[in-house]
Amino acid sequence: PIALQHGAHRIGRRTDADMEKWRAYGLGQFIHWGLYSIPAGEWNGKQYSGAAEWLKSWKEVSATAYDSLMYQFNPTKFNAESWAETAKQMGVKYVTITTKHHDGFCLWPSKYTNFTVANSPYKKDIIGPLVKAYDKRGIDVILYFSIMDWHNPDWRYDIKTREDSIAFDRFKQFTRNQLLELLTLYPTAKGLWFDGTWDKSWVKQAAFADSLEKEMRAMRPGLIIGSRFRADEYGKRHFDSNGNMMGDYEQGWERKIPEKIADVHGNDWDCVMTVPENQWGYSKVWKGHIKTTDELLEMLAKCVSLDGNFVLNFGPKPDGTLRTEELDLAKGIGEWMGINSEAIYNGEYAGLVKQDWGYYVKKTGTNKIYMLVFNVPVSGALNVVLPSRTAISKVYDLGNPGQNYAPEEIGTSAYFIHLKQQTFKRPFVIVLETADNSKNSGAQYQKAK
Numbered sequence: 001p002i003a004l005q006h007g008a009h010r011i012g013r014r015t016d017a018d019m020e021k022w023r024a025y026g027l028g029q030f031i032h033w034g035l036y037s038i039p040a041g042e043w044n045g046k047q048y049s050g051a052a053e054w055l056k057s058w059k060e061v062s063a064t065a066y067d068s069l070m071y072q073f074n075p076t077k078f079n080a081e082s083w084a085e086t087a088k089q090m091g092v093k094y095v096t097i098t099t100k101h102h103d104g105f106c107l108w109p110s111k112y113t114n115f116t117v118a119n120s121p122y123k124k125d126i127i128g129p130l131v132k133a134y135d136k137r138g139i140d141v142i143l144y145f146s147i148m149d150w151h152n153p154d155w156r157y158d159i160k161t162r163e164d165s166i167a168f169d170r171f172k173q174f175t176r177n178q179l180l181e182l183l184t185l186y187p188t189a190k191g192l193w194f195d196g197t198w199d200k201s202w203v204k205q206a207a208f209a210d211s212l213e214k215e216m217r218a219m220r221p222g223l224i225i226g227s228r229f230r231a232d233e234y235g236k237r238h239f240d241s242n243g244n245m246m247g248d249y250e251q252g253w254e255r256k257i258p259e260k261i262a263d264v265h266g267n268d269w270d271c272v273m274t275v276p277e278n279q280w281g282y283s284k285v286w287k288g289h290i291k292t293t294d295e296l297l298e299m300l301a302k303c304v305s306l307d308g309n310f311v312l313n314f315g316p317k318p319d320g321t322l323r324t325e326e327l328d329l330a331k332g333i334g335e336w337m338g339i340n341s342e343a344i345y346n347g348e349y350a351g352l353v354k355q356d357w358g359y360y361v362k363k364t365g366t367n368k369i370y371m372l373v374f375n376v377p378v379s380g381a382l383n384v385v386l387p388s389r390t391a392i393s394k395v396y397d398l399g400n401p402g403q404n405y406a407p408e409e410i411g412t413s414a415y416f417i418h419l420k421q422q423t424f425k426r427p428f429v430i431v432l433e434t435a436d437n438s439k440n441s442g443a444q445y446q447k448a449k
């Protein structure tokens, strides 16, 4: 391996309680809210083709005109309690909230810039009430923070001249000040979700970023920081020059999900997902495919079955309310979670051969395996292959415990579970309790005739 000062400082997963709690979340909510929510992807009557929260980067938009949106930020219908209640009903265990996106506007009254809610007609802090409302419901808060800041004149995409370097040193102090300010103002925040860290200017700051990460961890023991925050001294991001992940969880799964367990390299990770193809901030027009409840439930199942968390994005409207499409999805997901959440919370990779009917999730620390069924075979028989000398000791339908299945043994530790009905409205979960039967050789269920 290459000698690294600023690469990964830990190999393998964190084993402390804070991280074990993060690992067990299963389902999370992302919230993208800010000035970009006001124009919602439209400017001078024209629709921006990119993501609504990137509007300021459109050549048609002058920075000054965009920044004056601050004087229009007045979400009179904003109610942190109702957002948190929606999230609670949906069954999320954590929320990631934009404190400052790339445009530089701060949803908290930072004392290091005037470009904050404090100088908007709304005046009040947004982050504080959100943290309080979510904490009250037992939903942990992760703060999203963009290093890249298009408002700050000291931001640079690269450091080419002495002037760049002097300006960017000021920017680095500004960034450190804001991060320490966030950790001080919101001490119950469990972690930070960094973004805007891909440009050369920041990638060249391996030593600074490493010491800042250490400083934040010292200030808030247990703080959870993802792989996107910093680069090593050779400019490697997410994984250092020795291939070891930096940070506590892998943040590369943005609008994409790993296919197989080998893709996650034994790391913790979360997948952040948009409802439309690629809109995070509120956008008037949602082009292309809008994901349905069933699609999102399958993404959730797939993430948890591969040792990850699934984080669904919400882009609240400028008036502070949530759009109906998102409220409907939150309701649909919440109804399913109301019945099946034990197959999601504290779930992990079961280590079984993947079958076409859906996804296995193992309940951490138990012999309980959940079968999350999305694709019912025409035979109505769900194939289950367990590790050798493992038998099924109990099978039942999570949503209908009275519905028992007598698995048919079709080979060594191989079974068919015959479904009693052919059509289902929603994905459903069958619970398997397994037992080690290496002691007795007799089959537990009737052999195939």
Ligand SMILES: COc1ccc([C@H]2[C@H](O)[C@H](O)[C@H](C)N2C)cc1
Pocket: 032, 051, 053, 054, 195, 196, 254, 272, 280
């Ligand atoms: C360069 O392409 C990018 C960069 C950043 C993003 C941002 C989105 O605005 C959103 O905040 C997402 C989580 N983040 C990766 C999206 C595409």
